[in-house]
Amino acid sequence: MEKTSYLDIYDEFREEIQAIFRSRLLTQMLVALGGGSRSLSDLRDITGSSSQALIPKIRQLESAHYIESERGDYTLSPLGRIVEPEIERLVTLMGVLQRHRDFWIQHDIESIPPVLLKEIGDLYNSDIVRDVEENIFAVYTTFLNVLQNAKWVHAVSSIMSPAHAEAMMGAARQGKPVELVVSADLAGKLTAEPYIDMLKSLADYRDFRIYVSPVSVRLGMTVADGCLSLGFYKRGTDAYDAAVDLISLDPTAIAWGERLFQHYKQRSEPLVYNL
Template identity: 60%
Template sequence: MSALEVYGEFHDDIQVIFRSRLVTQVLLALGSEKRSLSTLRDITGSSSQALIPKIRQLEALQYVEQVRDGYTLTPIGRLVEREIERLVTMVGVIERHKDFWAAHDIESIPRRFLNELHDLYDAEVIRDVEEDVFAVYRVFGAIIESASWIHGVSSIMSPVHAGAIREAALQGKPVELVVSQELAGKLVEEPYRTMLESLRGHAGFGLYVAASPVRLGMAVTDGFVSLGLYRRDTGTYDTATDLVSTDAAAIAWGERVFQHYRATADRLHLPSM
């Protein structure tokens, strides 16, 4: 049965949740813990007279039940609340930076990680602007400089970026990079070849070629994640815009993306001179 058919059959029950701000707020409020009626009043900014009928609706659906000193979700209520929470946070992360997500090829992000995009809610968009034409690179440089370790996935590279990463590796910072097959072909040529030769046999540095297509640029460190994508209108990589976060959930998301590509990647070996 399709989602449209399910909606048609259970339209009234579904609308109980999405038609009412208070019903949605009560479910989300109870998602983390039991709440008293007074606490629910404080959270929703509503009176008992407004709240109680909504709670009764949720009790009729068997999503909420009354317990000593308050209300809690039932087991099936917890299932429903998790999906509502995921939808709310997904809409939130998209709306917060809609211009970024709408302008870029987000489908280049593997599907499983698109489904976890809500982890990037606290990210900020960094753009090159007339007043700061090197904003994106300046932030990238600060990320690399402050890092204790660096993981990256990329289909693009510039000598300036490569130089910053090389310097970090020479300083003894563990660096692992997974690159696209197309980029790997460019890295064995100058000016990148000389940079890589200087890191040959260097402990803590690893360069790998992804087994699957890569169409993004991402750096993950112990303190940051930075994500760049291709533009939908031109099909070219957007060097002037990055999404950057210091939030732990966002960093963990970036690390999962890195490990996804790293798991099936092969080490890049430079051909003999």
């Protein structure tokens, strides 16, 4: 049997699909009820609308079996509990893409695996840090602050400078667990001067590990217990954009960054070099 296409499904149910997103109040109420039951008064405060405006929309959601009345309050029905998280996911996805629109447009984000691209809404609570004339070391300073305040450090990168390497290895010398996944090209550079002496100096540090990714890495990420720093190559070029990073202190974004690190680490092998 031939699989039904998504376009066919949309054509068949477009009225039901469009109904939710066509109405600000329907969307707001469903998302609000995703956080628990609400009274009519609560919904008025959340939406900024009158009871006269809300009640017909409530009846519409009840008729669609997305919400139910429970002891005078409104709550999601079993069907509503299926639908609402998908609405919330789409809202946050569009939010993060629009909030940092230029950042996503101007950079190559294809090194993010599809499963994590679907969860990119987790990065909504983030900011963009740029090197500007008034602060030409803004991105590097932020990187140093991440290392300084971290209890542990995980990173993925295909680029390195002696200053960045020294900062990472300095964190390891302070007793902080540091793990780094690098591209094959960068691994070759790390086993030569000026980096090899740095690596040899950390030979006795069991919590310092470097892994080599067998696949291309076109991003630079540092994630720690308190912060995520994420950068990319400029789209359509082989130039890493060291002057712009996405930064987040949000635990949800940090968890997203850790999943990205584990994605690369699980596919990598330990770096081998002569002491």
